[in-house]
Amino acid sequence: MERSDAGGTRASIADVARGAGVSTASVSRSLRGLGGVSEGTRARVVQVARELGYAISPGASSLRSGRTRSIAVVTPFIDRWFFGRALGAFESVLQQADLHVLLHSLHGSAEARRRLFAERILHRRVDAVLIMCLKLEQHEIDALRALDVPVALLGSHAVDFSSVAIDDFSAAREAVDHLTGLGHRRIGLIGGSPVDPLHFTAPVERRAGYRDALKSAGIARDRELEADADYTVAGGERAMARLLDLPQRPTAVFVESDEMAFGALRFLRDARVRVPDDLSVVGIDDHEMSHLVNLTTVAQPVAEQGAAAAHALLAALADRSRPPSRVMHPTRLVVRGTTAAPRGT
Amino acid sequence: MERSDAGGTRASIADVARGAGVSTASVSRSLRGLGGVSEGTRARVVQVARELGYAISPGASSLRSGRTRSIAVVTPFIDRWFFGRALGAFESVLQQADLHVLLHSLHGSAEARRRLFAERILHRRVDAVLIMCLKLEQHEIDALRALDVPVALLGSHAVDFSSVAIDDFSAAREAVDHLTGLGHRRIGLIGGSPVDPLHFTAPVERRAGYRDALKSAGIARDRELEADADYTVAGGERAMARLLDLPQRPTAVFVESDEMAFGALRFLRDARVRVPDDLSVVGIDDHEMSHLVNLTTVAQPVAEQGAAAAHALLAALADRSRPPSRVMHPTRLVVRGTTAAPRGT
DNA sequence: CTGAAAGCGCTTACAG
DNA sequence: CTGAAAGCGCTTACAG
Numbered sequence A, B: 001m002e003r004s005d006a007g008g009t010r011a012s013i014a015d016v017a018r019g020a021g022v023s024t025a026s027v028s029r030s031l032r033g034l035g036g037v038s039e040g041t042r043a044r045v046v047q048v049a050r051e052l053g054y055a056i057s058p059g060a061s062s063l064r065s066g067r068t069r070s071i072a073v074v075t076p077f078i079d080r081w082f083f084g085r086a087l088g089a090f091e092s093v094l095q096q097a098d099l100h101v102l103l104h105s106l107h108g109s110a111e112a113r114r115r116l117f118a119e120r121i122l123h124r125r126v127d128a129v130l131i132m133c134l135k136l137e138q139h140e141i142d143a144l145r146a147l148d149v150p151v152a153l154l155g156s157h158a159v160d161f162s163s164v165a166i167d168d169f170s171a172a173r174e175a176v177d178h179l180t181g182l183g184h185r186r187i188g189l190i191g192g193s194p195v196d197p198l199h200f201t202a203p204v205e206r207r208a209g210y211r212d213a214l215k216s217a218g219i220a221r222d223r224e225l226e227a228d229a230d231y232t233v234a235g236g237e238r239a240m241a242r243l244l245d246l247p248q249r250p251t252a253v254f255v256e257s258d259e260m261a262f263g264a265l266r267f268l269r270d271a272r273v274r275v276p277d278d279l280s281v282v283g284i285d286d287h288e289m290s291h292l293v294n295l296t297t298v299a300q301p302v303a304e305q306g307a308a309a310a311h312a313l314l315a316a317l318a319d320r321s322r323p324p325s326r327v328m329h330p331t332r333l334v335v336r337g338t339t340a341a342p343r344g345t
Numbered sequence C, D: 001c002t003g004a005a006a007g008c009g010c011t012t013a014c015a016g
Helices: A013-020 A024-031 A039-052 A058-065 A081-096 A110-118 A138-146 A168-181 A202-216 A233-244 A258-270 A302-318 B013-020 B024-031 B039-052 B058-065 B081-096 B110-118 B138-146 B168-181 B202-216 B233-244 B258-270 B302-318
Strands: A070-075 A100-105 A128-132 A151-154 A162-166 A187-192 A226-229 A252-255 A280-285 A296-299 A326-329 A332-334 B070-075 B100-105 B128-132 B151-154 B162-166 B187-192 B226-229 B252-255 B280-285 B296-299 B326-329 B332-334
Touching (some): A081 A100, A081 B100, A100 B081, A168 A187, A168 A280, A187 A233, A252 A258, A258 A280, A302 A326, B013 B024, B070 B081, B110 B138, B168 B280, B168 B296, B187 B202, B226 B233, B233 B258, B302 B326
Parallel strands (some): A252 A280, B187 B226, B252 B280, B280 B296
Antiparallel strands (some): B296 B332
8 A cells, every 4th residue: 555654755775775775776776677686685775775765866867867857848928729729738747757848938039038048048957958839049059059958849840950831932822822812912911029038930931932922823912012020910910900091902811820810700790891791811820720710821730840850859869879860740721701712803 | 158068067065165165054054045154255156156057956955955956737727718828827836935836746646646645656755735626635634744745725624724705605696697697597507517527616616605695586406407518618518408408598697607608609600590589508617718709707816716725835834833824815896798688587 | 246066867888 | 685884065053
């Protein structure tokens, strides 16, 4: 029968060694499943450890071994769909590998980002690091390398590190090609600001994909049709308002994320603009709410990216000499009810 | 100018002591801002530490001091609105206090929950623990107490620990009172299963509030009108389908969460049931998407609860003799467009 | 104000 | 297969 009394809580490896009549070295080897211990010894040690309610001291273990069994994840936000979902899958894989996840959110703050790298907050505290969706500056790459642990990126790339992402450029092209294929010529963009202090990767790539799609369709670019937002529902709402204020309204809008698209749809409904009759809308993500509002979008596999990032780190931990890997996950256009041919065609 | 070379990365407290011509004790005191050091010494130490790129070894520090500067948060899910938002606010407060957050998700698994407590996964690894939304069993409370660190609960209560929550019973009453006030008599429930293996607190309390509101309005309870779901959009959809299949349909439905309500609304739209003309719907949460679908709901302050939980833990850390606190956050009915008087009134 | 020294609890060569 | 011992890098009484 398992019990854990107050005394048991404080049992150290020396207590277990004493109880089993062996050295602390043998206890360490037995409990970690290492070779070089007889089965009899191991069984006795395991038994005594359980009786005493022994639990290793992570601090002592990591001081000696240099391994912390923790992995940091640096994320711009926690409370947004993409990040929550990627994080969940990431954490799940690592938990199964008996690793802990240190959560470090930037909360959208460039200052928090600066502090993270300048103050060596992760130093010696983790065995590996995942960076979500940030376009890294060279000095940040240097700071990460100085940590001397495997680093992986989710949603961006850097030559030095393993990365997992979708092809944001192609995803945007897919969305806008769908619109031009339907016959639209005047196509707006609601996207992240290119001057966002946090420097996300997606806005830059997706905007480039949008422009490229227009070019391929022989449509001249009109800077007025590009509205900046901040990847939130409210931001999408405001950006849509600006687009509708234009002397020459677009007949379709490509929105860089589903959450912004929700905001755009909301504004259109209130403004009595019919979708897709008067205006088509296409997003990126396939957010879990998208089917509710019947949004046409380019789906990306989010949980899969989180899990892949975890596996990349696990592989790097198992073999430190392994070269960085780069995984691109596929996207897929999901046509629903918010897109149609422009009126009068 | 700040630099961090490879050598700097490995500097230890002894290196700093040597560089500054003082003992390691003085370095420790200087860097932690403790008293008993002259300003001249402190300045010199700080300067040398910066030059060498010194960063403390968390393992060594915690081995000696017993403090890890980490706080664990145990959450049933990461990728749901409520949890992401509460978690974000929680982490933000702790980060500002120079504390780290260890994220441990149960991923909805009762087995993961069992393992967490049985295998002493948090033992000596954290200075405090936050438990989200779980109704704790006695043996779990015992296991948490054996950790010998402050524990706080968010979304549930236990006599031994500090807690932060809303009054789920009242929130449900508020929602259902609104419905009965409008004249509804046949009111359905879409709620969490009372036999969910994870034992959440909210479903039990909210269902009780629903029943109490009916009773106060003199309406007999009809078990058929209570549909079990799992707090997901898809679950809300399925539950709504079952309610519509009833020989005698409800004229209104109280849904225990906005996310389930979204699913319910989706089903109603596809089934061509008009809301609120044919059927009223009210939720709980005030999810960020709720205003998009015009959902009437009972708002709860989620980020505030996360921040309050962090502050409760901070206070306990500062004064271990402080008795457990219990904070109840207010809820507020937000009437939008999914509720109205029943037809023919 | 300062330093010498003990010791936190492990892991890891090393020797047998 | 096993153990004695060193040492990881700090913090903390203690003494001066």
